[in-house]
Amino acid sequence: MSKYDSYDVHLYKRMLQAIGDYRNGNLGLSQLISNLEGLLGLIEKPEQEWTDQFFRHWMVLEEIFAVALDRNKKEFDEHDQSAIKQSLENLEEIIKSQLS
Numbered sequence: 406m407s408k409y410d411s412y413d414v415h416l417y418k419r420m421l422q423a424i425g426d427y428r429n430g431n432l433g434l435s436q437l438i439s440n441l442e443g444l445l446g447l448i449e450k451p452e453q454e455w456t457d458q459f460f461r462h463w464m465v466l467e468e469i470f471a472v473a474l475d476r477n478k479k480e481f482d483e484h485d486q487s488a489i490k491q492s493l494e495n496l497e498e499i500i501k502s503q504l505s
Contacts (some may be wrong), residue, residue: 417418417503418504420496423444424500438463
């Protein structure tokens with residue numbers, strides 16, 4: 406394992422931690438979105454297919470947040486919560502695939 410692989414593992418684990426922090430109420434959706442995007446930008450040459458999958462699920466979070474912001478919503482409705490939950494599960498799955 407190169408030093409870049411080791412660092413990437415650290416970044417993937419930080420992504421999972423950020424998702425956990427959101428679920429535990431320690432991080433807002435806006436910060437989660439920002440953290441995940443920032444951490445992705447630090448990964449050394451991620452595979453394009455993986456990156457495409459990541460952004461497909463990450464974009465769901467971004468869209469939900471943008472609509473809520475535009476509509477001045479303070480809370481997410483049941484549909485939004487379900488979509489966020491599914492997106493986070495999908496993100497966790499693809500992130501964990503990089504750790505195995």
